[in-house]
Every structure is written in C-alpha cells, then in structure tokens.
Amino acid sequence: MMRSFDMIVIGAGISGLGMAHYARQAGMRVCVLEASSRVGGCLHTAVGDDGFWLELGAHTCFNSYGRLLQIMRELGLIDRLVLRERLPYRLWQDGRSYAVAARLNWLELMLHAWQLPWLSKRGRTVAGYYRRLLGRGNYERVLRHAFAAVICQPADNVPADLLFRRRARDKRVPRSFTLPGGLMQIATTLAAQCDCRLNHPVRALRRVAGGFEVVTDGGVLHGARVVCATPAPVAAQLLAEVSPQIAGMLSGIAEASVESVAVAVPRAQVGLPPLAGLIAVDDAFYSMVSRDVVPHPQWRGFTFHFRPGRLDAEGQLAHIGAVLGVEQSVVRRLAGKRNRLPSPDATHHARIAALNAALEGQPLGLVGNYFQGVAIEDCLARVAREFKRLSVRSAGLPAGPAHR
Ligand SMILES: Cc1cc2nc3c(=O)[nH]c(=O)nc-3n(C[C@H](O)[C@H](O)[C@H](O)COP(=O)(O)OP(=O)(O)OC[C@H]3O[C@@H](n4cnc5c(N)ncnc54)[C@H](O)[C@@H]3O)c2cc1C
Known part of the structure; x- marks a missing residue:
C-alpha cells in the first residue's frame, strides 16, 4: 500500500x-x-579530519532571529550558543586590505544620512536607496561591494526592503552566534x-x-x-x-551561483590581522568569511566566495594563497561547493x-x-x-x- x-x-x-x-x-x-x-x-559546515570546521554557506545568526531562537529552544540547543567575537570586515582592493571606515567619505555621508528617519526603502532598489542615504561616491566605492558580498551577487537592482530587515533583538542571547x-x-x-x-x-x-x-x-x-x-x-x-x-x-x-571554497591554514603562517572577513572590490571573489570570530588554537580558516567561472580550482587556490599572503603549499582545502541564491x-x-x-x-x-x-x-x-x-x-x- x-x-x-x-x-x-x-x-x-x-x-x-x-x-x-x-x-x-x-x-x-x-x-x-x-x-x-x-x-x-545552504547550512553547510565542512569538517576536517581533526574536527576543525568551516562554514561553506550561512555563517552568522543574530539575536534578532526570534523564530530560529524559539526553534533552538524547542530543540534544546539554546544553551549551546557560541558567541562570535566582534571583529571587523575589511575591504580588499588591488591586492591590499583597507579598513572600511578609511574608504568612506564622512562629509558626504553626513550630508546624506540625515534622511534616514524619512527615507523609505519601499519601491527603491538597493542602489537607489543607499546612494541617496549615504552618497553616490560612498555607494560606488564601498557599499555596492559590501552588499554584493552579503548576497554573493551584484545587489544594485535588488529591492532595498529585502536586505537588512529590522527585527526585535533578544538581549538574553549573544548578538551574533553560532554553535560549537x-x-x-x-x-x-x-x-x-x-x-x-x-x-x-x-x-x-x-x-x-x-x-x-x-x-x-x-x-x-x-x-x-x-x-x-x-x-x-x-x-x-x-x-x-x-x-x-x-x-x-x-x-x-x-538565480545566481557562487563557488565557495573553504581552506584552513596553520595559525602561525597567516600575517593578516584577525578579521571577520573581506569584502572584495572588483576581484575574482565577492567575499571571504573568516573563522577568526570563533578562534582555534592551531588553525585559521577562510571561506572564499568566488564569482562563477572566473578561476579554475587551481587558480582559486593560488588566489587564496596570494590574498592570505602565504605559500600555496600551506593552504589546506577543506571543501568546496556551488551555492545558489535567488536574484x-x-x-x-x-x-x-x-x-x-x-x-x-x-x-x-x-x-x-x-x-x-x-x-x-x-x-x-x-x-x-x-x-x-x-x-x-x-x-x-x-x-x-x-x-x-
Ligand atoms: C554563501 C552563503 C552565505 C550565507 N550566509 C548567511 C548568514 O550568515 N546568515 C543567514 O541568516 N543566512 C545566510 N545565507 C542565506 C541562508 O543560508 C539561505 O537563504 C537559507 O539557508 C536557504 O534555506 P532553504 O531551505 O530555503 O533553501 P536551501 O538551503 O537551498 O535548501 C533547499 C534544499 O532542497 C533540496 N532539493 C533540491 N531539489 C530537490 C528535489 N528535487 N527533491 C528533494 N530535495 C531537493 C536541496 O538539496 C536543498 O537541500 C547564506 C547563504 C549562502 C549561499
């Protein structure tokens, strides 16, 4: 039957x-x-032989995720939340990393940001809204790359109200968390x-x-x-x-796709200061997300989200080595995957x-x-x-x- x-x-x-x-x-x-x-x-944690793990997809949950927190309570996971350390994202451009704040024009920002309480996202694209809110120069130099990094694809034409929804925070749990x-x-x-x-x-x-x-x-x-x-x-x-x-x-x-590659590198080998990740400006990858927010004594881990079809597997590893400033031989590839996201x-x-x-x-x-x-x-x-x-x-x- x-x-x-x-x-x-x-x-x-x-x-x-x-x-x-x-x-x-x-x-x-x-x-x-x-x-x-x-x-x-898209919840996909890659785990190496020694238990060192890296996220190939989603990496961060916030204390504003009320439905998720409720489910985690019901599953008995709520007491296991691991705080993600607060570290900065940096910009990556022309082979160098920069503090995001250093690339913003603060005068332009102040001349525009006063509109925040009145400017509605409804009916506006990401480019339309944020150019008005933070200034065209700031948008082109910094924000359009940051938004593309968030959704692993160009974000200019995405409806602005689909990105960064405001939600109530549950202050009893860490602002940003993962699990062990x-x-x-x-x-x-x-x-x-x-x-x-x-x-x-x-x-x-x-x-x-x-x-x-x-x-x-x-x-x-x-x-x-x-x-x-x-x-x-x-x-x-x-x-x-x-x-x-x-x-x-x-x-x-x-739909858009992104080629995600997770690598581990011995701690001592990497010169980059601890960071949450990189936002790439006109590079072969949209973003890199780091494991530094949940530090490990032996390894540092990085997941690079590459634009599809730009580099083959060998080229991606060579590029990762160059960005991290390490010999390619010390880069251990943990896993890779083609992720897909709606556009x-x-x-x-x-x-x-x-x-x-x-x-x-x-x-x-x-x-x-x-x-x-x-x-x-x-x-x-x-x-x-x-x-x-x-x-x-x-x-x-x-x-x-x-x-x-
Ligand atoms: C790189 C990346 C980073 C992200 N980072 C974050 C983050 O930090 N925080 C956050 O909140 N969100 C993040 N997201 C977004 C979030 O992870 C996803 O939007 C969400 O997990 C999607 O879940 P879903 O169940 O809707 O779809 P999916 O996760 O895509 O699941 C769909 C499932 O359907 C299965 N399937 C497909 N075809 C069939 C079939 N014919 N029969 C049976 N099964 C089928 C697939 O195998 C898959 O398991 C990220 C996403 C990506 C890709």
Missing part, C-alpha cells in the same frame, strides 16, 4: 526542516524528502527529530484525490499537503504539471503577491529564500506564514493540526 502523510516536504534546508518541525509539533504525520546525501542545504560544531547542527538536530529521507530526489508531483502523489526514485508517496522547500527553479519544474500557472511565475525568478528584481513583490494569491486555498505550500529575503530568519518567517495557511482545515483534507 502507498505510504500516506499529512504533509510531505520536498527539500531539507532550513525552510523544509522548519516546516517539518512545525508540522510535527502540531501532530501531523510528516515526511521530508531530500535529493542530496546531506541535510541543511557550526550552524549545520541546527539542520541535523531538526532532521533527527522527523522522518527525513536523504538521497530521495523528488522527480514529479501529481494531483490526486485527497492531495498529491509524490514520485521519487524509491517509489510513490501520498501527501494530503505538499510543501516545496527547494530553490525556485526546482519548484517550477516540479509544479509544471500540477499548476502551470504557479510554475510559470516561479520560473521567472532568476530578486523590481518585479519581485508583485510576483510574490501573485504567487500567494494563486496558492490561496490549495493544499500546496511554497517556502524558501526567494520570498521575504535570504536570511535564515526570513526563510522561517515564510515557513510560519505558509504553515498557518496550510494548517487551516479545508475541504478534502484530513483533520488538520492545531493552529500555530
């Missing part, structure tokens, strides 16, 4: 696992299907609490009475509700038959409103980092909204869970 679930979640990143967590808490029979051999998606073995522990702990199946790529969805059939290599499962927690292009493919309208809207969401443009808000309207009343959920922003907390905000919608009892569905 075909296995049947109240909810099937496709994708075991933080969005999919967050959804499964809420569903499980509400008493639903839920199953998560993950295409790859690991959970976490890196952030992936959040994903592995969530996955351990539910029926999460690795190496289960979903190939197709079919609408049937009482829900959906979900086709995987291992067989077909039945879900009263299905939630796609994959990147938008994958969701577009999966929904092509079930809802060509929704699939069409999803396929219009562009929202000016049509974003209208597209999301249309998607939400098309989903209304359907037992189909869409979650991911292409709705409210890419931050982990943005993903969980979307999850909470979709969970609430899907948990409302509707015609044809089995008795729903408690409302959240």
Whole structure:
C-alpha cells in the first residue's frame, strides 16, 4: 500500500526542516524528502579530519532571529550558543586590505544620512536607496561591494526592503552566534527529530484525490499537503504539471551561483590581522568569511566566495594563497561547493503577491529564500506564514493540526 502523510516536504534546508518541525509539533504525520546525501542545504559546515570546521554557506545568526531562537529552544540547543567575537570586515582592493571606515567619505555621508528617519526603502532598489542615504561616491566605492558580498551577487537592482530587515533583538542571547560544531547542527538536530529521507530526489508531483502523489526514485508517496522547500527553479519544474500557472511565475525568478571554497591554514603562517572577513572590490571573489570570530588554537580558516567561472580550482587556490599572503603549499582545502541564491528584481513583490494569491486555498505550500529575503530568519518567517495557511482545515483534507 502507498505510504500516506499529512504533509510531505520536498527539500531539507532550513525552510523544509522548519516546516517539518512545525508540522510535527502540531501532530501531523510528516515526511521530508531530500535529493542530496546531506541535510541543511545552504547550512553547510565542512569538517576536517581533526574536527576543525568551516562554514561553506550561512555563517552568522543574530539575536534578532526570534523564530530560529524559539526553534533552538524547542530543540534544546539554546544553551549551546557560541558567541562570535566582534571583529571587523575589511575591504580588499588591488591586492591590499583597507579598513572600511578609511574608504568612506564622512562629509558626504553626513550630508546624506540625515534622511534616514524619512527615507523609505519601499519601491527603491538597493542602489537607489543607499546612494541617496549615504552618497553616490560612498555607494560606488564601498557599499555596492559590501552588499554584493552579503548576497554573493551584484545587489544594485535588488529591492532595498529585502536586505537588512529590522527585527526585535533578544538581549538574553549573544548578538551574533553560532554553535560549537557550526550552524549545520541546527539542520541535523531538526532532521533527527522527523522522518527525513536523504538521497530521495523528488522527480514529479501529481494531483490526486485527497492531495498529491509524490514520485521519487524509491517509489510513490501520498501527501494530503505538499510543501516545496527547494530553490525556485526546482519548484517550477516540479509544479509544471500540477499548476502551470504557479510554475510559470516561479520560473521567472532568476538565480545566481557562487563557488565557495573553504581552506584552513596553520595559525602561525597567516600575517593578516584577525578579521571577520573581506569584502572584495572588483576581484575574482565577492567575499571571504573568516573563522577568526570563533578562534582555534592551531588553525585559521577562510571561506572564499568566488564569482562563477572566473578561476579554475587551481587558480582559486593560488588566489587564496596570494590574498592570505602565504605559500600555496600551506593552504589546506577543506571543501568546496556551488551555492545558489535567488536574484530578486523590481518585479519581485508583485510576483510574490501573485504567487500567494494563486496558492490561496490549495493544499500546496511554497517556502524558501526567494520570498521575504535570504536570511535564515526570513526563510522561517515564510515557513510560519505558509504553515498557518496550510494548517487551516479545508475541504478534502484530513483533520488538520492545531493552529500555530
Ligand atoms: C554563501 C552563503 C552565505 C550565507 N550566509 C548567511 C548568514 O550568515 N546568515 C543567514 O541568516 N543566512 C545566510 N545565507 C542565506 C541562508 O543560508 C539561505 O537563504 C537559507 O539557508 C536557504 O534555506 P532553504 O531551505 O530555503 O533553501 P536551501 O538551503 O537551498 O535548501 C533547499 C534544499 O532542497 C533540496 N532539493 C533540491 N531539489 C530537490 C528535489 N528535487 N527533491 C528533494 N530535495 C531537493 C536541496 O538539496 C536543498 O537541500 C547564506 C547563504 C549562502 C549561499
């Protein structure tokens, strides 16, 4: 007999696992299907033989991530938070590093920044908003590179309100934190609490009475509700038959990719002062994120996020050696990965409103980092909204869970 679930979640990143967590808490029979051999998606901690770890994807959580903190409380992880030391990001340009403050024109900044209380982000792009707020010169010299570093792609045309959302801070926990073995522990702990199946790529969805059939290599499962927690292009493919309208809207969401390389170097070899990372100006990489914020007695670790297609693997390692000012022979490559992130443009808000309207009343959920922003907390905000919608009892569905 075909296995049947109240909810099937496709994708075991933080969005999919967050959804499964809420569903499980509400008493639903839920199953998560993950295409790859690991959970976490963009939460990806690479661990060396000696336990030294580096983040290939997300690296920082903040005390403003209220939904994440609540989940961590429920998982028993809240007492394990590790404070990330406060260190500066520096700019990297023409083979040298600079303090960010030294590259800003402070007079230009003061002549513009007074507008802060009145200047709305709504309807403005990142370039439009921050040029006005901090001055065109400051934007071109510093900020456009800093924003590109944050989202690993040019950020000029991204809607300004998708970046740096203001949220209430929970002062009881460190302002910026990770976990003893890196952030992936959040994903592995969530996955351990539910029926999460690795190496289960979903190939197709079919609408049937009482829900959906979900086709995987291992067989077909039945879900009263299905939630796609994959990147938008994958969701577009999966929904092509079930809802060509929704699939069409999803396929219009562009994506950027970045080649992330994590390296460890013996402490004594690196001359760079301790830093949180580098913001590259017109270089082969967008940014470098350092492990100095969680220091290790023997190693220093750095993850470089390269523009795709610029350098081959050998060239990337040579460049890393040059930036760190060390012989390439002492650079130990821990891991590499191609990360993908959405590229929202000016049509974003209208597209999301249309998607939400098309989903209304359907037992189909869409979650991911292409709705409210890419931050982990943005993903969980979307999850909470979709969970609430899907948990409302509707015609044809089995008795729903408690409302959240
Ligand atoms: C380099 C980088 C640095 C970042 N730094 C931070 C940070 O410091 N702080 C922060 O808050 N956020 C950060 N982010 C953003 C954040 O990590 C991501 O936006 C978020 O983790 C995305 O989660 P998700 O579950 O929506 O998607 P993903 O993590 O992309 O997960 C999607 C999952 O779906 C699976 N999947 C795909 N196709 C199928 C299929 N057919 N069947 C089954 N499964 C499938 C994938 O394998 C994957 O596991 C960073 C992101 C990147 C890339």
